[in-house]
Amino acid sequence: MLDAQSIxxxxxxxxxxxxxxxxxxxxxxxxxxSIGWIEIHAENYMGDGGRPIAQLRHLRERFAVSCHGxxxxxxxxxxxxxxxxxxxxKLVDWLEPGLFSEHLAWSTHxxxxxxxxLPVPYTQATVDRVVAHINQVQDTVGQQMLLxxxxxxxxxxxxxxxxxxxxxxxxSRSGCGLLxxxxxxxxxxxxxxxxxxxxxxxxxxxxxxxxxxxxHEEDADDFGATLLIDSHSRxxxxxxxxxxxxxxxxxxxxxxxxxxxxxxxxxxxxxxxxARADRLLSSVAARAD
Amino acid sequence: xxxxxxxxxxLLDPAQPVPEGVIDPEGRPAGKRFDVYRNNVVxxxxxxxxxxxxxxxxxxxxxxxxxxxxxxxREHPPASPLLMFYGEDFPAFLQGFTPxxxxxxxxxVARLELMRRSAYHAADTTPVAADALAQVAPDKLMDLRLTLxxxxxxxxxxxxxxxxxxxxxxxxxxKPPATSQTTLITRPELDLExxxxxxxxxxxxxxxxxxxxxxxxxxxxxxxDTAFDLTAGIVLMLQxxxxxxxxx
Numbered sequence: 001m002l003d004a005q006s007i008x009x010x011x012x013x014x015x016x017x018x019x020x021x022x023x024x025x026x027x028x029x030x031x032x033x034s035i036g037w038i039e040i041h042a043e044n045y046m047g048d049g050g051r052p053i054a055q056l057r058h059l060r061e062r063f064a065v066s067c068h069g070x071x072x073x074x075x076x077x078x079x080x081x082x083x084x085x086x087x088x089x090k091l092v093d094w095l096e097p098g099l100f101s102e103h104l105a106w107s108t109h110x111x112x113x114x115x116x117x118l119p120v121p122y123t124q125a126t127v128d129r130v131v132a133h134i135n136q137v138q139d140t141v142g143q144q145m146l147l148x149x150x151x152x153x154x155x156x157x158x159x160x161x162x163x164x165x166x167x168x169x170x171x172s173r174s175g176c177g178l179l180x181x182x183x184x185x186x187x188x189x190x191x192x193x194x195x196x197x198x199x200x201x202x203x204x205x206x207x208x209x210x211x212x213x214x215x216h217e218e219d220a221d222d223f224g225a226t227l228l229i230d231s232h233s234r235x236x237x238x239x240x241x242x243x244x245x246x247x248x249x250x251x252x253x254x255x256x257x258x259x260x261x262x263x264x265x266x267x268x269x270x271x272x273x274x275a276r277a278d279r280l281l282s283s284v285a286a287r288a289d
Numbered sequence: 290x291x292x293x294x295x296x297x298x299x300l301l302d303p304a305q306p307v308p309e310g311v312i313d314p315e316g317r318p319a320g321k322r323f324d325v326y327r328n329n330v331v332x333x334x335x336x337x338x339x340x341x342x343x344x345x346x347x348x349x350x351x352x353x354x355x356x357x358x359x360x361x362x363r364e365h366p367p368a369s370p371l372l373m374f375y376g377e378d379f380p381a382f383l384q385g386f387t388p389x390x391x392x393x394x395x396x397x398v399a400r401l402e403l404m405r406r407s408a409y410h411a412a413d414t415t416p417v418a419a420d421a422l423a424q425v426a427p428d429k430l431m432d433l434r435l436t437l438x439x440x441x442x443x444x445x446x447x448x449x450x451x452x453x454x455x456x457x458x459x460x461x462x463x464k465p466p467a468t469s470q471t472t473l474i475t476r477p478e479l480d481l482e483x484x485x486x487x488x489x490x491x492x493x494x495x496x497x498x499x500x501x502x503x504x505x506x507x508x509x510x511x512x513x514d515t516a517f518d519l520t521a522g523i524v525l526m527l528q529x530x531x532x533x534x535x536x537x
Contacts, residue, residue, distance in 0.1 A: 047410030048413075049410065049411060050411060077293045087371075153319075154313065155319075156312070157310040220321075223317070
């Protein structure tokens, strides 16, 4: 059905994209121009075959794709899982994603996969380990990786530098780019008591290859302080949209993902979020001209 | 190594204290903040279990399933980031769970759900042409080895597992009979197909799958008094696109 318009674009454009969910396939194929690109979670396409891979091959003929890993455990104290790296390489080889990203986090320990993005202390030892792991990933996959800033709920006593100092050193030593998740900035800034705008001001935005936007939930810690939880289960809230505009004003337009992974809505709701990001992207692009 | 070990153990065991050095921005112990990670890990794995075992969930009820899966995910966290295959130890876990020993078929139903999942994600293959076997000289036929589709799964059970699955997942499916059932799962294209087959058909297909010749498979499927119907076996394989290569 898409064969006539098979264009197989490689480069992810400075437009809004969405995290691809199978229940939206028909809507996406019927309204392909409502989004500029799609993002997939790499691990969902690491089976040997079947419907998920067939759908993705089909979509790839029409859309540029960003490949977002959630299972590499870049921040782990132990070595990376070579089998998993090989699976990632196999996927990247046929998918030819325009962007490829992973998280500053760990999820695997003693061969147990804990299925969450767990935090790391910001120390020299962690920088060295993360740089070594990213070098290994980029050498294996043969493509630059974007490293995503995390949503964090705790801090570590041993941390001796800011998240931005940490990310900047990792990027400059490994040659990786950065994925700036604006909702994560808002969540972490609230949880860790710093200014989200100050974070954006200090962030090396010239290294940013992609932006993320998503929804979060609100809770409270033991002392009644607001604790935001990165849930990807709701619309993007207005303060995060404002922070996104603030980011675009500094960084210029960048491919922007609407992340919605839990309580997934009807397509129209997601498309409305994407359209809002697209409007902001085109207005900042117009100002730059 | 110690820090992440301690962190990982505390995630899966709510009785353990928050790991040392994990604090809030004021330097106080992290408490509820650490519990966010605990909750994320367990809830996301429970969700993965619900996706994997919808029939078990129906059979024992949503709340019981959530409680039981809660025990399982702490004892058997995933060994791989490919959550589409998570739960491989669940059948054995169910079998060993004595409070549910009055529902003895649960473990086999869980095996069936796992098999469907792995068949769904198996490699795509193209069957040989329907007349490929007809091209073989009759005296060579019994020496052939056939490569069968990697999505093929067979489950032999003392319980009516296909009927139980159908009754819980399909509208208007009849009540399961009190009988044993052998299940064949195939995936000719992208959709799974499931049907009951006879034990001798299962022996025949299993023997071919293990790399034996047609002649050996025929012998393995033939019980003392009944010769296996080879034609029926070949027809079934061709109907479901199971033969993907013929090795002489």
